[in-house]
Amino acid sequence: MKSQKLRQLFLNFFREKGHEIVPSAPMVIRNDPSLMFTNAGMNQFKDIFLGHTAPKYRRVADSQKCLRVSGKHNDLEEVGHDTYHHTMFEMLGNWSFGDYFKKEAIEWAWEFLNGRLGIPADRLYATIFTGSPEDNVPRDEESFRWWQECFPGQSDRILEGSKEDNFWEMGETGPCGPCSEIHVDLRDDSEREKIPGHSLVNRSHPLVLEIWNLVFIQYNRRADGSLELLPDSHVDTGMGFERLCMVVQGKTSNYDTDIFQTLINEISISCGRKYGETEEQDIAMRVVADHLRAISFSIADGQLPSNNKAGYVIRRILRRAVRYAYNYLNVDEPFMYRLVPVLVAEMGDQYPELKNSEEHISRIIHEEESSFLKTLGKGLKMIDRMISDLKMKKINVLPGRIAFELYDTYGFPADLTRLILRENNMTLDTEGFEQEMENQKNRSRKDGTLDSGDWINVREGDTTIFTGYDKTTDDILIMKYRVVKARGKDICQLVFDKTPFYAESGGQSGDSGVIASEEEQIRITDTIWENELIIHLADKIPSRPDAAFVAKVDLRKRAMTASNHTATHLLHYALRKVLGNHVEQKGSLVTSERLRFDFSHFSRLTREEILEVENIANQLVRNNFTRQVMDDVPLEEALTMGAMALFGEKYGDTVRVVRFGDSVELCGGTHADSTAGIGLIKIISEGAIAAGIRRIEAITGSKADEYINEKIAELENVASMLKSTGNVRESVEKLISENAALRKTVEKYKSRIAKDIIRDLVQNAVQIGDVRFIRGQVEADSAETLKSIAFEIRKIPGKNVAVMGSQIGEKAGLVAMVSDPLAKEGRLEATEIIREIAPEISGGGGGQPFLATAGGKNPGGIARALEKAGKFIRERLS
RNA sequence: GGGGAAUUAGCUCAGCUGGCCAGAGCACCUGCUUUGCAAGCAGGGGGUCAAGGGUUCGAAUCCCUUAUUCUCCA
Numbered sequence: 040m041k042s043q044k045l046r047q048l049f050l051n052f053f054r055e056k057g058h059e060i061v062p063s064a065p066m067v068i069r070n071d072p073s074l075m076f077t078n079a080g081m082n083q084f085k086d087i088f089l090g091h092t093a094p095k096y097r098r099v100a101d102s103q104k105c106l107r108v109s110g111k112h113n114d115l116e117e118v119g120h121d122t123y124h125h126t127m128f129e130m131l132g133n134w135s136f137g138d139y140f141k142k143e144a145i146e147w148a149w150e151f152l153n154g155r156l157g158i159p160a161d162r163l164y165a166t167i168f169t170g171s172p173e174d175n176v177p178r179d180e181e182s183f184r185w186w187q188e189c190f191p192g193q194s195d196r197i198l199e200g201s202k203e204d205n206f207w208e209m210g211e212t213g214p215c216g217p218c219s220e221i222h223v224d225l226r227d228d229s230e231r232e233k234i235p236g237h238s239l240v241n242r243s244h245p246l247v248l249e250i251w252n253l254v255f256i257q258y259n260r261r262a263d264g265s266l267e268l269l270p271d272s273h274v275d276t277g278m279g280f281e282r283l284c285m286v287v288q289g290k291t292s293n294y295d296t297d298i299f300q301t302l303i304n305e306i307s308i309s310c311g312r313k314y315g316e317t318e319e320q321d322i323a324m325r326v327v328a329d330h331l332r333a334i335s336f337s338i339a340d341g342q343l344p345s346n347n348k349a350g351y352v353i354r355r356i357l358r359r360a361v362r363y364a365y366n367y368l369n370v371d372e373p374f375m376y377r378l379v380p381v382l383v384a385e386m387g388d389q390y391p392e393l394k395n396s397e398e399h400i401s402r403i404i405h406e407e408e409s410s411f412l413k414t415l416g417k418g419l420k421m422i423d424r425m426i427s428d429l430k431m432k433k434i435n436v437l438p439g440r441i442a443f444e445l446y447d448t449y450g451f452p453a454d455l456t457r458l459i460l461r462e463n464n465m466t467l468d469t470e471g472f473e474q475e476m477e478n479q480k481n482r483s484r485k486d487g488t489l490d491s492g493d494w495i496n497v498r499e500g501d502t503t504i505f506t507g508y509d510k511t512t513d514d515i516l517i518m519k520y521r522v523v524k525a526r527g528k529d530i531c532q533l534v535f536d537k538t539p540f541y542a543e544s545g546g547q548s549g550d551s552g553v554i555a556s557e558e559e560q561i562r563i564t565d566t567i568w569e570n571e572l573i574i575h576l577a578d579k580i581p582s583r584p585d586a587a588f589v590a591k592v593d594l595r596k597r598a599m600t601a602s603n604h605t606a607t608h609l610l611h612y613a614l615r616k617v618l619g620n621h622v623e624q625k626g627s628l629v630t631s632e633r634l635r636f637d638f639s640h641f642s643r644l645t646r647e648e649i650l651e652v653e654n655i656a657n658q659l660v661r662n663n664f665t666r667q668v669m670d671d672v673p674l675e676e677a678l679t680m681g682a683m684a685l686f687g688e689k690y691g692d693t694v695r696v697v698r699f700g701d702s703v704e705l706c707g708g709t710h711a712d713s714t715a716g717i718g719l720i721k722i723i724s725e726g727a728i729a730a731g732i733r734r735i736e737a738i739t740g741s742k743a744d745e746y747i748n749e750k751i752a753e754l755e756n757v758a759s760m761l762k763s764t765g766n767v768r769e770s771v772e773k774l775i776s777e778n779a780a781l782r783k784t785v786e787k788y789k790s791r792i793a794k795d796i797i798r799d800l801v802q803n804a805v806q807i808g809d810v811r812f813i814r815g816q817v818e819a820d821s822a823e824t825l826k827s828i829a830f831e832i833r834k835i836p837g838k839n840v841a842v843m844g845s846q847i848g849e850k851a852g853l854v855a856m857v858s859d860p861l862a863k864e865g866r867l868e869a870t871e872i873i874r875e876i877a878p879e880i881s882g883g884g885g886g887q888p889f890l891a892t893a894g895g896k897n898p899g900g901i902a903r904a905l906e907k908a909g910k911f912i913r914e915r916l917s
Numbered sequence: 918g919g920g921g922a923a924u925u926a927g928c929u930c931a932g933c934u935g936g937c938c939a940g941a942g943c944a945c946c947u948g949c950u951u952u953g954c955a956a957g958c959a960g961g962g963g964g965u966c967a968a969g970g971g972u973u974c975g976a977a978u979c980c981c982u983u984a985u986u987c988u989c990c991a
Contacts (some may be wrong), residue, residue, distance in 0.1 A: 113944070141970095347918090414987080443989095450988045475988085483919050483990040593922045642944045822975075827938055852974080857934075886936045894974030 053100035080132035094136035119326035122292030127333035129280035137271030168217035323367035330360035373408035418451030439471020546627035613655035844901035879904035
């Protein structure tokens with residue numbers, strides 16, 4: 040059975056059982072500092088389990104794309120080496136929100152696996168929770184009973200598990216409950232006879248593995264560690280799709296299923312090697328196949344590879360793939376980008392976001408591959424240098440510190456370093472390397488944990504109402520607060536019952552302002568959004584937190600931010616008009632100062648295009664469209680209105696729609712009352728931030744005015760300086776060519792004058808033994824000129840020594856030169872002359888044996904300095 | 918969030934511990950020579966050494982701040 044059909048079978052099965060089939064949530068999570076990627080099917084229902092939102096459907100099923108690469112579930116280093124770990128995988132799941140419970144969950148799971156898919160009962164095992172006295176939770180008798188129905192008379196197929204395996208918790212606190220897992224034994228008959236399957240369950244055997252976890256959420260863990268029964272019981276299940284395919288398709292490796300085989304085939308064609316030849320090659324191919332999926336889906340969800348946070352995780356995955364291909368498949372040029380169409384053909388139907396950005400994904404991957412190969416190239420050069428260095432010193436162990444530097448600073452992978460060393464009969468000081476690595480980790484960990492105090496509750500209550508769309512001043516009460524230490528400074532975080540302050544989100548920066556009670560006033564420096572909480576950052580703790588406060592938003596900043604945000608919408612609209620509908624928002628930043636907008640487009644914008652975009656946007660400004668806001672519009676309806684939704688953005692069922700004329704967007708930000716308030720939009724820069732993504736920056740209102748006025752003033756200044764009444768450009772062009780000609784002439788004269796000076800100096804030179812002493816006070820406009828005269832004299836053949844001084848502005852300059860034939864003898868050095876005479880001009884200096892310079896504050900001393908030089912040289916040469 | 922590194926001509930880079938007036942290769946322009954596979958020869962143009970401060974007689978080089986990029990860790 041093909042994987043696509045299997046997925047459909049699962050969804051159809053639960054549709055039959057009255058479940059609503061919902062689409063997969065984005066794999067990339069925004070606005071949640073605790074989680075970067077969706078790592079389980081239940082993530083998108085977290086709010087329901089926490090009781091924050093009411094479920095829309097009581098029964099839900101889906102196939103959820105997940106990524107496990109960081110945090111608790113970190114499988115990255117395993118992937119490829121075995122046949123069942125993945126970074127990105129699909130999780131099939133069914134949920135009951137206060138509806139059915141253990142009986143149905145178990146019955147249906149059994150019906151689906153055994154009945155529909157025909158997985159033989161004698162290959163299946165179930166586990167149940169054995170109970171936990173310290174939590175006062177008994178053995179899960181209910182699950183045991185229902186499993187007995189499935190395995191009549193074979194209680195040895197139902198195993199008991201401890202808290203570690205069979206009790207699921209969302210976090211330190213919150214919803215939790217016993218779970219029941221289904222395991223499958225895929226070994227052949229003789230193996231199964233030798234060792235009974237139940238002894239291998241939960242023992243990391245590659246062929247005896249868990250495929251489905253049924254979680255029964257019935258408790259809530261309180262902060263004090265105790266459990267309380269929830270009013271409603273929920274079911275949360277998750278089944279690894281890739282594993283299920285393996286079971287159904289009768290394979291012993293996830294990578295042998297059709298999900299991966301098409302990709303692996305393509306990879307094998309790309310590098311001209313067969314899958315199954317050697318273990319190393321197979322690992323590399325599995326790594327590439329797995330990672331390609333993870334990267335492609337992330338990019339489709341709007342997460343580009345970058346140098347920190349989630350973007351960096353993506354980049355690392357891609358690099359791991361390139362590295363394996365480079366080491367074991369001998370691929371040294373970009374190739375993964377060519378596999379994207381294969382992946383899209385396989386999964387594009389189920390995940391339309393993948394299909395929609397196929398070209399985009401391919402380009403991004405190509406770009407990343409080439410840039411990493413470049414990094415590798417640089418590293419190779421460096422390591423070659425190190426090796427030849429070591430060989431010269433006859434050392435054959437590369438110090439760990441150096442290997443670590445290569446890795447840490449230049450991103451050169453340590454395993455490659457090892458490989459190259461081996462080729463050169465050298466080894467790596469692994470211990471030293473690990474030590475450095477450990478240091479780095481400790482350093483990061485130490486600074487990573489910022490010291491946040493406990494929340495201090497002032498009043499009961501959880502949610503903050505945002506009143507800032509209508510009000511900029513409001514009466515508020517403080518619900519709770521805490522102090523966070525960051526960079527040695529204490530920042531106080533405040534949560535209100537309601538607030539007019541807009542919290543940073545959707546690219547719009549947070550409001551600032553003040554809150555005031557009768558006795559004090561506190562500055563709010565920023566407002567952020569964290570885990571559904573609007574947090575106000577204040578510079579001090581309120582002395583009486585329980586007092587009544589009035590919150591006032593900084594109006595000027597708010598208005599400027601609103602203008603910029605509205606301008607962003609207008610520019611988005613104009614960009615689509617000018618460039619086409621492939622333009623999609625890929626990111627945006629709106630502050631009171633300026634706005635930044637990233638969008639998909641494949642080539643540089645021409646001057647004309649930028650002007651046209653600006654024109655259209657400004658036309659909309661002048662048309663003075665008033666703001667129309669519709670709250671709680673069903674998503675479907677909003678989309679039919681032509682509102683632009685963003686891929687990878689998680690929307691609720693109802694959305695807020697902001698409209699100015701024909702520009703319609705889903706947006707939670709604050710906006711200008713009407714477009715005319717923006718005044719003027721001016722694009723100030725355009726550039727690329729990644730393959731296929733451009734960025735524009737713009738300013739509005741008085742900022743734009745100032746900008747333009749400055750430009751005009753600059754031009755007028757130039758015109759008046761040129762005394763040009765007509766064409767400034769022509770005047771400048773003329774000036775430039777005149778200047779070039781003049782410069783040539785001046786240089787000619789300068790060198791002629793220098794020659795004259797030199798001739799005079801040489802004529803007045805005195806002979807000291809076999810050496811000619813050239814000295815004098817000369818006219819020079821800078822130390823450079825003085826130096827260049829010395830350089831000229833240096834060209835005169837014979838044993839010469841020259842010392843010259845010059846008044847340069849208010850200061851004095853000296854230069855001493857010893858010609859090459861004389862310098863070679865080693866009798867006299869320019870530096871010692873200069874050191875001897877520099878005090879005369881109240882200065883100091885130095886240089887090289889043949890040429891030295893000095894500067895000082897006292898031009899009156901030049902003559903004495905020259906005299907002293909003569910004396911010194913005479914002494915030295917005698 | 919923390920550490921390390923980079924930023925020099927249109928491009929790729931060299932310039933180590935401050936001082937040979939800022940260099941190479943490719944590209945560009947002119948001329949000659951040749952007309953064929955990265956052509957050769959001669960000559961030439963092109964740099965606020967990322968920006969801004971500081972130390973110094975002197976800074977591309979040392980220090981600080983900022984910006985951007987790369988990289989590793991969390």
